[in-house]
Amino acid sequence: MNQRIRFTLNGQTAEVDTDPARSLLWVLRTDLGLTGTKFGCGEGHCGACTVLVNGQATESCSLPVGRAAGAEVTTIEGLAQGAQLHPVQLAFMEHDALQCGFCTPGMILRATALLRRDPDPTPEAIVAGLEGHLCRCGTHVRVIAAVRTAARALQGGAQ
Amino acid sequence: MSTMDRREFVAALGGGLTVLLSVDVRALLAEPDQGRGYPADLNAYLRIGEDGRVTLFTGKIEMGQGVNTSLAQMLADELDVPLASIDPVMGDTDVCPSDMGTFGSMTIRFFGPPLRRAGAEARNALVELAAEKLGLPAERLDTRNGYVFDRQNAAVRTSYGELVKGQKLVRRVVTAVSPEAVAEHDVCNRPAPRIDARLKVTGAARYAGDIRRPGMQYAAVLRPPAHGATMRSVDTSAAESVAGARVLRDGDLVAVLHALPDAAAQALARVKAEWDIPAAAVTDRTIFEHLQQELPRAQSLAERGSVDAAAPGALKVAEARYLNHYVAHAPIETHTALAQVEPEKVTVWVSTQTPFSARDEIARALVVAPEKVRVVTPFVGGGFGGKTYNLQAVQAARLAKLAGVPVQVCWPRRDEFFHDRFRPAAVVRVRSGLDASGRLALWDFETLYAGTNGAEPIYEVPNVRVMARGGWQGNSPRQPLAVGPWRAPAANTNVFAVESQIDRMATAAGADPVSFRLAHLADERARRVLRMAAERFGGSFAPAPSGRGIGVAVCNEVGAFDAAIAQVQVDRATGRVQVQRIVCVQDMGEIINPHGAELQVEGCLTMGLGYALAEQVRFEGGRVVDENFDTYQLPRFSWVPQLEVVLVDNPGLAPQGGGESAIPLVGAVVANAIHDACGARLTELPMTPARVREAIERGG
Numbered sequence: 041m042n043q044r045i046r047f048t049l050n051g052q053t054a055e056v057d058t059d060p061a062r063s064l065l066w067v068l069r070t071d072l073g074l075t076g077t078k079f080g081c082g083e084g085h086c087g088a089c090t091v092l093v094n095g096q097a098t099e100s101c102s103l104p105v106g107r108a109a110g111a112e113v114t115t116i117e118g119l120a121q122g123a124q125l126h127p128v129q130l131a132f133m134e135h136d137a138l139q140c141g142f143c144t145p146g147m148i149l150r151a152t153a154l155l156r157r158d159p160d161p162t163p164e165a166i167v168a169g170l171e172g173h174l175c176r177c178g179t180h181v182r183v184i185a186a187v188r189t190a191a192r193a194l195q196g197g198a199q
Numbered sequence: 200m201s202t203m204d205r206r207e208f209v210a211a212l213g214g215g216l217t218v219l220l221s222v223d224v225r226a227l228l229a230e231p232d233q234g235r236g237y238p239a240d241l242n243a244y245l246r247i248g249e250d251g252r253v254t255l256f257t258g259k260i261e262m263g264q265g266v267n268t269s270l271a272q273m274l275a276d277e278l279d280v281p282l283a284s285i286d287p288v289m290g291d292t293d294v295c296p297s298d299m300g301t302f303g304s305m306t307i308r309f310f311g312p313p314l315r316r317a318g319a320e321a322r323n324a325l326v327e328l329a330a331e332k333l334g335l336p337a338e339r340l341d342t343r344n345g346y347v348f349d350r351q352n353a354a355v356r357t358s359y360g361e362l363v364k365g366q367k368l369v370r371r372v373v374t375a376v377s378p379e380a381v382a383e384h385d386v387c388n389r390p391a392p393r394i395d396a397r398l399k400v401t402g403a404a405r406y407a408g409d410i411r412r413p414g415m416q417y418a419a420v421l422r423p424p425a426h427g428a429t430m431r432s433v434d435t436s437a438a439e440s441v442a443g444a445r446v447l448r449d450g451d452l453v454a455v456l457h458a459l460p461d462a463a464a465q466a467l468a469r470v471k472a473e474w475d476i477p478a479a480a481v482t483d484r485t486i487f488e489h490l491q492q493e494l495p496r497a498q499s500l501a502e503r504g505s506v507d508a509a510a511p512g513a514l515k516v517a518e519a520r521y522l523n524h525y526v527a528h529a530p531i532e533t534h535t536a537l538a539q540v541e542p543e544k545v546t547v548w549v550s551t552q553t554p555f556s557a558r559d560e561i562a563r564a565l566v567v568a569p570e571k572v573r574v575v576t577p578f579v580g581g582g583f584g585g586k587t588y589n590l591q592a593v594q595a596a597r598l599a600k601l602a603g604v605p606v607q608v609c610w611p612r613r614d615e616f617f618h619d620r621f622r623p624a625a626v627v628r629v630r631s632g633l634d635a636s637g638r639l640a641l642w643d644f645e646t647l648y649a650g651t652n653g654a655e656p657i658y659e660v661p662n663v664r665v666m667a668r669g670g671w672q673g674n675s676p677r678q679p680l681a682v683g684p685w686r687a688p689a690a691n692t693n694v695f696a697v698e699s700q701i702d703r704m705a706t707a708a709g710a711d712p713v714s715f716r717l718a719h720l721a722d723e724r725a726r727r728v729l730r731m732a733a734e735r736f737g738g739s740f741a742p743a744p745s746g747r748g749i750g751v752a753v754c755n756e757v758g759a760f761d762a763a764i765a766q767v768q769v770d771r772a773t774g775r776v777q778v779q780r781i782v783c784v785q786d787m788g789e790i791i792n793p794h795g796a797e798l799q800v801e802g803c804l805t806m807g808l809g810y811a812l813a814e815q816v817r818f819e820g821g822r823v824v825d826e827n828f829d830t831y832q833l834p835r836f837s838w839v840p841q842l843e844v845v846l847v848d849n850p851g852l853a854p855q856g857g858g859e860s861a862i863p864l865v866g867a868v869v870a871n872a873i874h875d876a877c878g879a880r881l882t883e884l885p886m887t888p889a890r891v892r893e894a895i896e897r898g899g
């Protein structure tokens with residue numbers, strides 16, 4: 041049964057008329073045309089589809105879109121402020137913390153949520169925070185370095 | 200034999216610095232593409248726009264390995280244009296030079312030289328055009344930053360854009376031109392950040408699944424529950440009753456189309472198909488016995504002296520059997536394609552490592568001429584050899600033709616596991632022994648189903664026999680599952696066996712693993728990477744098992760030499776292995792992008808932890824049991840050790856492969872470190888906690 045579902049998507053109101061049981065992932069990618077959120081496993085095992093829902097990193101493949109009603113959803117497309125990239129994005133670029141880039145949007149959003157909660161994470165906390173994210177290309181050591189750089193930039197107020 | 204003397208390293212390396220060799224330009228020019236048939240016309244490789252931007256055309260694709268950046272660096276140097284002015288167009292079969300595919304670390308090695316030549320020729324042609332335009336002799340002109348200028352008055356200049364006005368460049372030079380010498384480079388051999396980084400951190404990078412065409416539909420394709428299964432009956436009525444769903448059938452191909460991909464998948468779940476499934480004859484538990492029941496013809500790879508004559512007199516003869524299970528490619532992006540079939544043209548966007556064979560496969564399936572098919576390759580979300588076959592593209596094209604609208608196929612993860620052509624399950628038998636002085640006297644090696652790379656020992660042994668039976672190419676009827684190339688094909692399996700057995704011999708000789716290897720290595724590049732790794736790792740080395748958990752391995756793959764030294768911790772109670780540190784030294788000749796090369800080595804070491812410690816495809820007959828990442832474990836953040844990568848400065852040697860040469864080390868270096876830690880010798884990959892525990896209980 042279709043429902044009208046509204047939420048805030050990257051700062052703007054989004055509205056879809058769809059089955060609320062559908063996953064947020066496919067609604068974002070298909071109905072709303074935001075393809076930066078990636079499909080990797082469809083079952084919550086890889087983290088490629090991670091978005092922010094009310095600031096929480098969430099696997100969008102496992103979240104029914106009905107549960108996003110009224111929420112604030114941020115995808116990778118909405119992280120930068122205009123042309124100004126977010127410090128986590130800049131740090132990923134600086135460290136080349138990506139190869140094929142398919143896991144990258146999910147990693148960046150997870151790291152962003154992590155740094156909001158814990159602005160000065162230890163390497164162990166970064167590892168624990170990202171443990172659910174798979175990267176087949178093996179960028180892990182770079183990602184950890186990038187998150188530490190981003191933490192410093194955010195603490196220094198560098199925006 | 201004593202432990203390695205630390206001073207010897209320092210002397211050899213001049214205080215630990217890498218050695219700068221002189222440049223041999225001939226090496227750069229020799230055998231540009233080794234008969235790969237790349238075109239002679241420079242316009243096949245590049246186009247200069249009126250705005251001065253340069254388009255670089257290559258049949259190679261970008262799947263994370265960073266060749267979009269390093270190829271652009273190579274062209275930027277030859278053309279004398281800024282790196283940022285180059286736009287690579289990759290893997291588009293209508294506009295790019297034909298190419299067999301992106302695998303085997305061949306992009307820089309074999310496409311690089313003709314690209315450099317094309318760039319050098321283009322620069323020459325631009326200088327001649329400018330000479331005419333400016334009325335100056337060509338000898339007085341030079342190039343920089345996309346301009347030709349007068350050496351005597353740099354204000355007199357003309358841009359490349361003005362010179363070509365978007366036209367094709369006519370090559371006017373008759374004399375052969377030479378690419379720049381390494382010393383003249385100002386873009387190559389320096390770290391360059393990836394040119395696609397911004398696209399990839401903003402979500403703007405497009406992969407095959409991100410392409411949209413008007414009116415397109417998403418297909419969910421029915422697949423058999425097991426390989427070898429045949430369909431007895433199919434009832435699609437429940438799927439057809441789903442609003443907006445359309446069931447298509449073309450022989451063995453059954454699919455549901457819908458405007459929403461998730462709705463298509465749900466409707467497919469309502470298709471009721473009955474299958475005849477052959478009885479499960481082989482499983483991952485019986486695979487090795489099965490493979491050895493009937494042997495394919497042997498191919499001799501090396502034969503020196505006589506192993507049979509040497510065997511009776513050899514000392515400490517050790518025989519071992521090394522095993523390796525099926526391993527999946529498991530890129531995070533599953534096989535994806537979007538096909539659009541029009542009367543005069545078929546266009547297919549494919550996540551592929553082989554766009555030109557995808558084109559031919561599609562042409563055959565649709566019975567059209569290959570020229571009518573255009574394959575476009577957007578960014579590829581990882582390949583590792585697994586995207587060298589293109590079934591999903593053929594599915595999409597067949598369905599788009601039937602449906603009359605563009606159709607996207609994006610495999611769910613379980614289809615990715617099911618259709619994968621795995622790294623083959625393989626068996627290696629080795630027999631080796633020493634002479635009275637503790638040197639290797641005998642090396643008898645037979646590799647079954649792995650393939651040939653990495654099978655020949657890089658060590659000096661007087662009596663050698665190396666045989667290969669079967670391989671990853673061409674499916675043998677004996678392999679119950681389909682096999683194919685997996686990053687550093689064959690070498691992962693063979694190097695695991697070679698370097699484990701060498702380690703056993705070092706222990707038998709009472710030598711430490713570094714000294715024993717150096718005593719048998721003649722090749723200077725091999726000696727150097729091992730010495731540098733030992734120096735970087737620090738401390739001294741002792742005969743294994745020393746209890747410290749330090750392992751060593753060396754290999755020679757795709758023209759590169761690599762050495763790794765790792766330290767591990769083994770939990771004797773659980774069998775869990777934590778790799779703490781890996782030092783890896785790689786000599787890959789001239790390094791186009793040192794930064795990119797380092798990333799590749801780190802990627803190899805990290806990815807390698809998976810096959811070393813956990814990755815094994817479980818199957819029951821034709822049924823692939825592992826369907827997702829809940830049971831099939833890829834390396835995670837908590838597994839990753841401290842990684843230290845050192846690249847040897849060796850610009851005198853033409854660029855060698857760098858995308859895979861470090862990964863074959865990982866199985867052996869971890870196995871050897873486990874042995875050094877606890878005396879247990881692991882001979883079966885992956886070295887799961889259960890196998891480690893069992894080996895400890897067996898007492899090594």
Ligand code: FES
Nearest residue numbers: 081082084087101
């Ligand atoms: S696609 Fe959602 S976790 Fe893998």
Ligand code: FES
Nearest residue numbers: 139140175176177
């Ligand atoms: S960069 Fe390729 S999967 Fe992470």
